[in-house]
Amino acid sequence: MFDKKKTADKGEQPHIGVIGAGLAGLRCADILMQYGFKVTILEGRNRIGGRVHQVTLQNGHAVDLGPNWIHGTKDNPILDIATETKTETGSWDTRSYMFDESGALLSLEESERYASIMWSIIQDAFEYSNKHGGEITPDESLWDFFNREIVQRIPQSEDGHERARKMVLQVAEMWGAFVGSPIQTQSLKYFWLEECIEGENLFCAGTYQKILRSIAKPALDTADVKFEKVVSNISCRDGYQRKVRVQTKGDEVFEFDHVVLTAPLGWLKKNSRDAFDPPLPPRMVKAIDSLGYGCLEKTYITFPKAFWLDTVGGGRGVQGFCQWLSPAYANNNPRRWNQEVVDLASLPESSSHPTLLFYTFGDTSKFLTREVSELDSQEKKDAFLFDFFKPYYSRLPHYNDSSPECRPTGCLATDWLHDDLAGNGSYTNFQVGLENGDSDVEVLREGLADAGLWLAGEHTAPFVALGTATGAYWSGESAGRRIAEFYGFIRNRRSSD
Known part of the structure; x- marks a missing residue:
């Protein structure tokens, strides 16, 4: 058996491998380095951030492909970092805007x-x-x-x-x-x-870009970050093997004293039975299988002007959130999936732009991502999405089909469902049939200390932050401190563990 105290007494610097350079992995690396560990990060993509990623629209404004929100304002470290980095946040007119199934805008x-x-x-x-x-x-x-x-x-x-x-x-x-x-x-x-x-739930109007940079700086400055290293197998430590061996799809092998795996829950669901040697304990596999994994996607559609806003003498407008309920008028939506949009033109002036952000989930997301993925050009993909969402944006106030100001100029859609590194979906959730949801999370959060395997990510977060960017951040912090505690560097875990 590996003697952690003997290693520490010899003054050896334990080497920790962190798999994934998302918020959880980056924060974990920071904590580990503060306690003097040597850290190597293996990241499957050619960039940091994981699902936290920004792309610039055709109108020149950056938008988030992953989290848009900061959930909660009481003792939230992500909000603190947003404030420190001068990242603009915003909220909207809280009034509700709804269209009924015939396409009529309801009274407020x-x-x-x-x-x-x-x-x-x-x-x-x-x-x-x-x-x-x-x-x-x-x-x-x-x-x-x-x-x-x-x-x-x-x-x-x-x-x-x-x-x-x-x-x-x-x-x-x-x-x-x-x-x-x-x-x-x-x-x-x-x-x-x-x-x-x-x-409050605050929209990250300035995107997560500066927040990500702040969280990533310690790791990028000090850790050994290796990109395009897609992990295929993890061989845990046992009575005969003192190191944790990590193999990539390129057949490279890395050895560490401990490994923190920050892969999303969806990745664990696909790989829990094949990627680990020895196999994960049955209770951990059951926890992975039992927890739910969502499929939230988003589509940004940009216009020359935010025609839907209330203008002087223009009558009623729509701001913030708007919903189209069970639309009976959209021929390309025969199952009458509800639609929801967020108006980005009503953000603080320095961050606002004439863009509608449609959120989709469940079968709607599966349908859109499947159809778009089968088209062979960006022009065809954009045309398909414009056509799908037109029954909704064309019912917004002041829309005029013949006006150039009402014709979309750009489109950007996510496709996490076809992203293997994202676990082919988005965010942990809790589905019917779940019998031990809280203990399932706790089993994953605890990890396998003696085997040298620890888990982090939004699926191992404190209960008040599951499925959020803050939860991912906290989970990485927790895993780093637990390893430090394992080595005897600290005695008590944080209250957020």
């Missing part, structure tokens, strides 16, 4: 009512899940909770109750855009794990 009074009922049920579901999680059966969904609650919130005695109930349930389906999977499959038993840090 009506849409506000539906949104208010929806969010009050969400909040009650959090409380119910927290309080009664032990009694809720694994097959109960958030959708089941909504259908029970809606009859209490909108009684049959109310005029127009059928329409009102239907509208609230249609609004509720947009919960999928928060977790990357439909509300019908969201576990009620473990819905409490979706709660985030207290405070």
